Amino acid sequence: MADRILAQYEHEEALAAAIRRMRAKGYRALEAYLPFPAIEVEDALIGSAPSAPSRLPYLCFLFGMLAAGVAYALQWLLNGYLYPLVVGGRPPHFPLAFVPITFEMGVLFASFAAFIGVLWRGRLVRLTDDVQGTPGFESATRDRFWLEILAADPAFDPDRTRADLVETGALRIELPEVGP
């Protein structure tokens, strides 16, 4: 018993059209796989879960600010408070000189947040997933565009859905068997 159905399309416009058709037919648990980000597909998927715009940038901002703050605080702690040594007649706490490191650390950790964030939200860092190994699916990273409808979709019914997909001009349709 398959838990999803996958349909392959020629190009992104066909896929986008298919998505609209299927949504019109009441399918909601739609997901697309494509070799490059296509704006049409994005638009078509709006409304079908999960399709909220990414909030990762906020995370980056948060981390960046946090790191910058910590960096400045650390410099003050080490140079201005714990070991207030005088060099070149400068006061131990010398904000002007603390700026570069503060900035660099902010950027560094914001970037960490961004990178780790995308791995996390994209559920990456995995050896394989449910769709890998589906016959012909390797074309998803090459030149073909795939539509996925989960069995969890209330409107899902293997035969009818297959039929609907055929109508949308899918090149091929696969029901990956879930391993025993």
Add this chain to the structure above:
Amino acid sequence: MNRSDRSLPLAAVDPDPEFPPGVDQPPAELDRRRMIQLLAAGAALAGLGPIAGCMKKPSDRIMPRVDQRPELTPGVALDYATATVMDGYATGVLVTTHEARPTKVEGNPDHPASLGATSVFDQASVLQLYDPDRATGALDRGTPAELATLVRQIAGRERIEGLWFLLHPQSSPLIEDAIARIRARHPGARFAFDTPVSRRAVFEGSRLVFGRPLEPQYRFDRTDAIVALDADFLAAMPNAVRWSRDFAARRRIAAPQADMSRLYVAEPHPTPTGSLADHALAVRGSELRAIAAALLAAVEGRAIERALPAASAGAEGEGARRWIAAAARDLRTRRGLVVVGDRQPREVHALGHLINQAIGAVGSTVVFTRPAVIEPLGDDLAALAAALAAGRVQTLVIAEANPLYTAPPDLGVAVHLPRVPERIYADLAENETSRACHWFLPLAHAMESWGDARGYDGTVTFIQPLIQPLHAGITLLELLSAFAGDPEPDGHRAVRARYAPGTGDEATAAWQAALQRGLVTGSAFALEVAAVRLGDAERATLAAPPGDPAPGPMGQMRGQIELVFEPSPAVYDGRFSAIPWLQELPKPFDKLTWGNAARMSRATAAQLGVGDHDVVRIVAGGGAVTVPVLILPGHVDRCVSLELGYGRWAAGPVGDGVGSNVYSLRTSDRPWFAPAAGIAATGERHRLAITQEHQRQHGRQIALEATLDEYRRDPDFTRERWQSEPTMLAPQFESFFHWGMTIDTTICSGCNACVIACQAENNVPTVGADQVRRNREMHWLRIDLYREGGDDDPRFIHQPMLCQHCANAPCEYVCPTYATQHSPDGLNEMIYNRCIGTRFCSNNCPYKVRRFNWFDFTEDTARTRQLQYNPNVTVRSRGVMEKCTYCVQRIRAADIAARKQRRDIRPGEVVTACQQVCPTGAIQFGRLDHDRTLNVQWRGEHRHYAVLNQLGTRPSTVYLAKIWNPSSDLPVRLDEDTGATEGGAQDPAKPPGAER
């Protein structure tokens, strides 16, 4: 030799009542083995560095009780009064010892020849003690022999026929006795006293005028007008250290309205004395006689033209005439004095005496005593050479002298000496001559010996041992005593017997007191009445222009190039060749290290078609040498000056093959000035190791100067260099007392004593010629030389440059690891352990006083030389930066002592090494709240300034501008040069190669 006796430290040195010197304890026996243990312990302690400075109790591991000497407390340094002797003249010194290791030489304030200061050679003598290439035992025809056996053999002999001694000039009363006893035991024994820097001419001169050899005792502190005829009395004469202090007393000007002495110098090449001269006249050495004769004529009111031959007409002659006229006027009208240099022949000395007589100087600014050295009483080298040639010498005993290296070839010593049936040699180390002798007897170093010697004024000075002999060694006194028949000569017994014959407690106490002072008070010679015994005929011949071919007239040298020889300011006559400190000492005017050069004026170089570093071949006196050229502004034209003491071939690894041996150009009749038979470029180049290649200020106002008149007209002429720059930074550590240094460039003669003192005090390594060529010398204190005016009549300003300890130090804020930072008492501190060696601090130091350990220089230092290290100063490892610390170890030691006694540091309690050694006293140091110290008073003078003050670094080291006192007859024009171009033309002292 029995070394059981104990030498005595100054009672004063131990600041801490907890540790009485304990001079009343019986001495402990020390054999060689234990001494080595002590030394090892010392070395270990040196590793502990500053910790040693505050150790309370001796630790067993480091200092076994059994070996402990009563007055010796680990970590507490002791100063012993002893003496260093150069060619017979003793300088009283205090030697600092750590755990029985001599580490540092300081002057003995009570000694008339020192007054607390020393020369570079005195400073370096401690490293000579630890020379790894010193002889370790006696040799009989090259095979090791037992020293005591040889000595007994010597003592056993009587009436040796044809016995000759060749010694350096001696002043020791004990040696005088020994010589007398030898003469009694071996009738017909002859003593020749010789040194390449002989002062016989001085005594001959006085013999000529006064009928007997006399030693002039100058009174520079009472003299207002000094005329020095080829006389470098501030650096190169026996009593120079003392005379520097006296000279400075009348030269240093405390306020614009105060008065200062005027100095005229006539010399072939710049010397420290010449660099302080208000009017320096560059003349060939052989011309001094004519100058002196003319000066005599002038002061006697006669016309000088008769004395100055027509040959010297023209600009040069004109300049000389005006110089003589002005000098004569000053000599007559002010308290004058004429000083004649040791290089000059007896006639010039005689003329000098006549001039002093004429101006009434004799008795006021110069008095006479009998000579301290017994040189005049003995034969000279020529007599010995004659005896050698005649085969009259059966047994030749040579001590310290090195004739096969230094003797003029025309004497044929090298030829005849090997024919002497029996040749005995004694010195610290083997050398050129010792190799040609049958017996070699190792001499003990002065710091291992008991003995005595006379200071320049005759003061009897004690020599006491500070350490057990590192190797078997016999003192010269003991050797002579052996010849006098003493089978077991003992220096201590001799000294004690002569100066403290009594045995009672009183006698002992007196003896110990004398030892602690280091001299016999009131033993200076009585003044001699010097009446001129000179017939008019002789006077006339003296005053008349000497005709050809007698050496000297200006005419003779025209077209021909004259060679002038000079004892090296670094290695003297070559006897210090094995001391790396001295080899690497930048010489005052060319800043040349590791070698000598043919120094000449730019015009002469052009005439010869050579430039810096070009190797020329010089032929003279039957010899020929190849030596690189170095152009020296202020050098007289048609003249080449050469430094003695280089080109040795048996001086050990350090001294061998450094520079060129110019002794082979000397002749016995003209030892100092001789016409060159030929000078020609060889086409080769040899890059000399020079530490300062640019001497122009490029109008940057780095070393300031003014004439006395200008100073009086505008006392604040240095304002641009002390008015503080506006800053956004609030001063730090306001509430603390800060340390500071003040240096008076008016009385700095550039004698280099401070450079070596700093090196000795702070364990500064030497790096060798190649590293110096790469600008990697390590001196913490260097003397920058700046030159104003033209190449032919330059004015020199010596500017000792060391860490300025800036309040806003550029080096500090660029260090990423806090390895250099500021202390509350105003020191710019260098923490070696924190240093990772980015060298950013050095790049950002505008004074370039920081030094970097490019390699592990300390590791490369010979183990025995490491024994000299000051345990209170960390030795630096590879890859760390280092620099002057204001002798922080001395500051902290005083701090600790003061805190123990619950008091504040006293004014003058902390003395830096450079300040302590400075002969003229040009360096002052102290805490800036000690108002009554010279340091603080000097800083208040109008002419003070801070170098590169415009950068806002706020240095703690302050300089006093150099004030000239030119005669109104010969005004000096202080033109500001703006040599704002690259290229050799503007910087004669710079090798052309440097700009590629």
Add this chain to the structure above:
Amino acid sequence: MSEPLLIGRPSDAALGDELLGTTWRAGGAGWKIAFAITGALTALLFALITYTVVKGIGVWGTNIPVGWAFAIINFVWWIGIGHAGTFISAILYLFEQGWRTSINRFSEAMTLCAVLQAAIFPVLHLGRPWFAYWLFPYPSVMEVWPQTKSALPWDAAAVSTYFTVSLLFWYLGLLPDLASLRDSAPTRRRRVIYGLLALGWNGKAVTWRHYKAVYLVLAGLAAPLVLSVHSVVSSDFAIALVPGWHSTIFPPYFVAGAIFSGFAMVITLVIPVRRVFGLHHVITRKHLENCAKLILVTGWIVAYGYMIEWFLDWYSGDRAEMYQAFVARPFGPNKIVFYLSMICNVGVPQIFWWTRARTSVWVLWIASLLINVGMWSERMMIIVQSLQREYLPSQWGDYSPTWVDIGILIGTIGFFALLFLAFLRLLPFISLSEMREMAHELVKHDRRTPAHGERHDG
């Protein structure tokens, strides 16, 4: 200006085969020779590094006053070269410069290789390199931490940040292509390796959404970073008071110089690559021409920097500064580097006023080489010549490198080349997914505007 960004309209498959094929195709003899040479030079580099660490940096030509020389010159030079990559991939991305697509991956890789070379020197030039970690605030038992008023800890922070961010940026962009490699890998071994590297990427739309958002954020972060890094590096000199260093123009002047040299290096590398792999239709003349234009622009900023320096030296009235600018550099020791930097950095770029020069491969390539030489000379001029002539004439000295200095410089060039060749062999050096995106954009665009290939990038 009618040069297209993409010649022809290859299908996704064709594009994929072509761009991934470089990874699968076996290297010929030429490759083996190239690897042999660069490998040998790399060996030389590490041999000399060992020698330096064992003997001490006295084996270099550095001295007092010239405390910094080749090591720091190389550091600044390599860091500068590293700037083009991130500039192209970040700043041009933000400005939506479509033409960046086919060269950004490639120049990012160049950045990483260059920064790796640069990273050698701050550590190696230390007197005691084994204590380099003292520049970071690790919990030290000695309780002394870095002194962050010095520019060197700034450097440490800036360079390590720059390298890390560039790496993340580059790797993120690489993920989809690694997935493509995985899915088209001919052998299982490669499939596994690339599969691991791809972190399980599967082109899901939701992942793409986050990916695009984050890619934009990273670009936004990298852009100011590019500008900050060389500004910080320049402060190593600007905060000092050495005449010739102490100048406020340094940050912008260094950044411009960095991008200047970076683009030169991009051209130096891209021209042979595009020839070897025959990618003339993917990396078109237009790309080269745009690089040339940027070189011209940044070249002028550099020239402006020179002029401002001279003006300020004169205007300051400071004798040391004036001597430095008008005597020491043109006439002093090592003056050759002054003339080299004037000719190569100010003179050579001017040829790019002419379209024919901008579009002639050979002219471009030679010019780019000269500019790299010129920028190295400029750093030597700034660092060494300034230190040779400071405030006290008594301490003026000159500098000449030892064979170790020169060997290390050549060694880094070899190491750089080795890393870059490896990148070319093992990874798609043109961003496949972005090329596909662009290709489709163009196809759609073509549909709308019949005239082919007339489209200018925005």
